Amino acid sequence: MTTIYKNVYVKETATIAGEYEANGPLKKYFDRTYTKDLYFGETSFEKAEIKLLRDVTALILRKSRLKEKEVDVIISGDLSNQIAASDYAMRDFDIPFLGIYNACATSSEGMIIAANFIEGKIYKKCLVTTSSHNTAAEKQYRNPTEYGTPKPDTATFTVTGGAAILLTNEKTNIKITSSTIGKVIDKNTMDVNHMGAVMAPAAADTIYRHLTDLKRAPDYYDLILTGDLGIYGKEILLDYMKTAYNLDISKQYNDCGTMIYDLKKQPVFAGGSGPACSALVNFAYIYQALKEKKFKRVLLVPTGALFSPTLFFQKESLPAIAHAISLEVVE
Amino acid sequence: MTTIYKNVYVKETATIAGEYEANGPLKKYFDRTYTKDLYFGETSFEKAEIKLLRDVTALILRKSRLKEKEVDVIISGDLSNQIAASDYAMRDFDIPFLGIYNACATSSEGMIIAANFIEGKIYKKCLVTTSSHNTAAEKQYRNPTEYGTPKPDTATFTVTGGAAILLTNEKTNIKITSSTIGKVIDKNTMDVNHMGAVMAPAAADTIYRHLTDLKRAPDYYDLILTGDLGIYGKEILLDYMKTAYNLDISKQYNDCGTMIYDLKKQPVFAGGSGPACSALVNFAYIYQALKEKKFKRVLLVPTGALFSPTLFFQKESLPAIAHAISLEVVE
Numbered sequence: 001m002t003t004i005y006k007n008v009y010v011k012e013t014a015t016i017a018g019e020y021e022a023n024g025p026l027k028k029y030f031d032r033t034y035t036k037d038l039y040f041g042e043t044s045f046e047k048a049e050i051k052l053l054r055d056v057t058a059l060i061l062r063k064s065r066l067k068e069k070e071v072d073v074i075i076s077g078d079l080s081n082q083i084a085a086s087d088y089a090m091r092d093f094d095i096p097f098l099g100i101y102n103a104c105a106t107s108s109e110g111m112i113i114a115a116n117f118i119e120g121k122i123y124k125k126c127l128v129t130t131s132s133h134n135t136a137a138e139k140q141y142r143n144p145t146e147y148g149t150p151k152p153d154t155a156t157f158t159v160t161g162g163a164a165i166l167l168t169n170e171k172t173n174i175k176i177t178s179s180t181i182g183k184v185i186d187k188n189t190m191d192v193n194h195m196g197a198v199m200a201p202a203a204a205d206t207i208y209r210h211l212t213d214l215k216r217a218p219d220y221y222d223l224i225l226t227g228d229l230g231i232y233g234k235e236i237l238l239d240y241m242k243t244a245y246n247l248d249i250s251k252q253y254n255d256c257g258t259m260i261y262d263l264k265k266q267p268v269f270a271g272g273s274g275p276a277c278s279a280l281v282n283f284a285y286i287y288q289a290l291k292e293k294k295f296k297r298v299l300l301v302p303t304g305a306l307f308s309p310t311l312f313f314q315k316e317s318l319p320a321i322a323h324a325i326s327l328e329v330v331e
Numbered sequence: 332m333t334t335i336y337k338n339v340y341v342k343e344t345a346t347i348a349g350e351y352e353a354n355g356p357l358k359k360y361f362d363r364t365y366t367k368d369l370y371f372g373e374t375s376f377e378k379a380e381i382k383l384l385r386d387v388t389a390l391i392l393r394k395s396r397l398k399e400k401e402v403d404v405i406i407s408g409d410l411s412n413q414i415a416a417s418d419y420a421m422r423d424f425d426i427p428f429l430g431i432y433n434a435c436a437t438s439s440e441g442m443i444i445a446a447n448f449i450e451g452k453i454y455k456k457c458l459v460t461t462s463s464h465n466t467a468a469e470k471q472y473r474n475p476t477e478y479g480t481p482k483p484d485t486a487t488f489t490v491t492g493g494a495a496i497l498l499t500n501e502k503t504n505i506k507i508t509s510s511t512i513g514k515v516i517d518k519n520t521m522d523v524n525h526m527g528a529v530m531a532p533a534a535a536d537t538i539y540r541h542l543t544d545l546k547r548a549p550d551y552y553d554l555i556l557t558g559d560l561g562i563y564g565k566e567i568l569l570d571y572m573k574t575a576y577n578l579d580i581s582k583q584y585n586d587c588g589t590m591i592y593d594l595k596k597q598p599v600f601a602g603g604s605g606p607a608c609s610a611l612v613n614f615a616y617i618y619q620a621l622k623e624k625k626f627k628r629v630l631l632v633p634t635g636a637l638f639s640p641t642l643f644f645q646k647e648s649l650p651a652i653a654h655a656i657s658l659e660v661v662e
Contacts, residue, residue: 001403001427003453003454043645046639046641046642046645047642047645047647072332073512077432080641081412081413081640081641082412082432082434082637082638082639084637084639084642087515087637087639087650087652088637088642088647088650090514090515090650091515091516091650093514093515094514095514096332096511096512096514097433097512097513097514097515098431098433098440098443098444098512099431099432099433099440099637099652100429100430100431100432101408101413101414101431101432102428102429103413109429112429113429113444116447116448116451116453116454117447117451119453120447120448120450120451120452121451122334122447122450122451123332123334123447140641180427181404181427181428181429182427182428183421183424183425183427183428184421184422184424184428185422186422306413306415306418306419306430308377308411308412308413308415308418308419310377310411310415310471311378311419314374314375314377314378316378316419319418319419319421319422321418321428321430
């Protein structure tokens with residue numbers, strides 16, 4: 001089922017990026033970059049990620065000239081166990097909090113929940129925030145970076161950043177026009193170093209349902225943008241869409257994981273990943289491109305591998321999800 | 332901010348409880364009990380928790396005679412890292428999925444999101460599910476039970492169970508009438524074996540805001556029921572409400588953590604905890620009591636300690652949250 005919105009708008013965004021992201025091609029679109037090291041003055045990577053979320057939340061409140069009490073709800077999630085970065089960052093804000101988790105698809109999940117609340121006239125101002133931190137994620141999901149564990153080319157590189165978006169019922173030039181909630185898709189893939197392959201079928205399922213529900217051809221959109229499939233996952237998606245659904249989206253298609261870094265120069269394997277990957281690209285670059293009318297209709301499809309190290313060690317395969325949300329320029 | 336609902340109803344619930352819960356005073360209210368051991372025929376505690384969620388989801392679909400395609404969205408969360416029990420259970424259902432996490436307050440978070448969607452006429456049928464598993468939680472958060480680590484009396488005992496509730500816009504005798512989303516409250520408590528003390532101020536903040544927003548005295552409700560504060564946390568809450576807010580709720584007040592077990596006979600320390608604690612009590616016993624009109628107006632306040640072992644080892648204090656949702660009998 002795809003939901004159509006008539007009264008949901010993007011009011012503001014805020015982004016903070018780390019060093020690798022600041023050295024990538026989208027540098028000029030970020031509000032702020034923290035490039036000295038990955039600690040940002042904190043004593044651990046986990047606390048550094050909390051700082052990213054705390055700072056980006058304070059930043060969007062300032063950019064949108066809102067007091068905490070004027071925000072109806074903040075919806076936040078991240079990769080850390082117990083979504084700890086969100087939990088601990090939100091201690092500092094006097095705003096009702098809903099914690100969410102859909103791995104790297106978290107920003108789209110939050111935007112859909114917020115859009116539903118606003119379209120339904122339940123709330124007027126909803127903040128959605130997310131973060132990821134490269135070395136915190138590596139430590140939790142794989143091995144501490146210091147171990148120097150080798151990785152294959154299909155691996156992705158977790159983006160360090162914090163990102164926030166404010167959705168409201170106040171008319172702006174950028175409207176949220178529809179959303180399609182993803183289903184959990186598991187094609188029995190077992191390669192934890194190839195998340196693009198794990199997530200591509202989930203993205204394909206959601207894009208197909210979105211276009212079918214709305215009876216739209218892919219060229220309705222100027223851009224269909226998945227979350228973090230990376231260079232190999234991107235190819236798999238195009239191939240899978242053709243094979244499984246007889247749909248060619250190659251003319252409109254791109255992937256945030258391949259856009260956030262300079263893949264020729266930076267040592268990031270198949271590209272970026274993590275909830276902050278699609279959130280930084282979408283809330284910084286895409287938001288600006290929509291404001292400048294470079295794109296007029298964009299379908300964002302952040303993708304998430306619902307990867308549990310515990311269950312992977314118990315020989316379970318890897319489930320994935322992708323949510324779609326469309327943004328359009330209001331003339 | 333407290334939201335009033337006019338068109339949200341409870342259509343059905345389903346509950347599956349483990350052995351300790353089946354030996355407690357609420358046994359007769361559970362739809363099903365799994366009492367042979369804590370594996371339920373699976374090869375690990377984590378897979379056993381997935382089974383709980385999978386089975387309770389299938390059960391509520393059967394009890395409410397719904398096909399998967401008739402459900403608009405399933406909102407689920409649990410205690411496991413990456414909310415893995417929810418992610419992996421939902422592979423088996425062809426239903427759009429939103430993953431949530433607010434620790435033991437997860438069921439109320441899900442109910443509020445679902446109620447907002449239905450009140451706003453975005454969706455018509457929303458399933459909310461949650462689970463917890465005693466030995467899976469002990470292993471992840473503390474020590475494997477086999478280590479025999481001693482615990483103080485203020486510790487609580489994670490409930491093993493799966494619970495589901497179906498909210499709809501179709502009129503039934505039990506209406507969801509309002510909700511108050513919690514804020515993250517951290518009073519610098521550092522005792523991981525006294526979660527009642529950690530969560531009581533969060534519950535107090537939410538109950539106070541709820542009553543103040545709606546200009547209600549505590550006696551508007553037949554019952555104000557917190558999630559899992561346990562016997563000591565319950566006392567702290569009553570004391571805190573009086574001291575901080577000059578409110579006496581003692582006549583209406585109880586706590587699910589003290590209701591699910593026989594605290595005199597069962598070796599469960601200060602009582603039950605875990606997302607399934609309040610969900611089993613509310614969806615089994617309270618739901619039945621409302622159907623029988625033993626209670627007519629109930630304020631549910633599931634409580635969650637947003638406890639991260641990683642950040643606790645880094646000397647961070649323990650944040651908490653509580654969401655309130657009111658259920659009333661329609662005459």
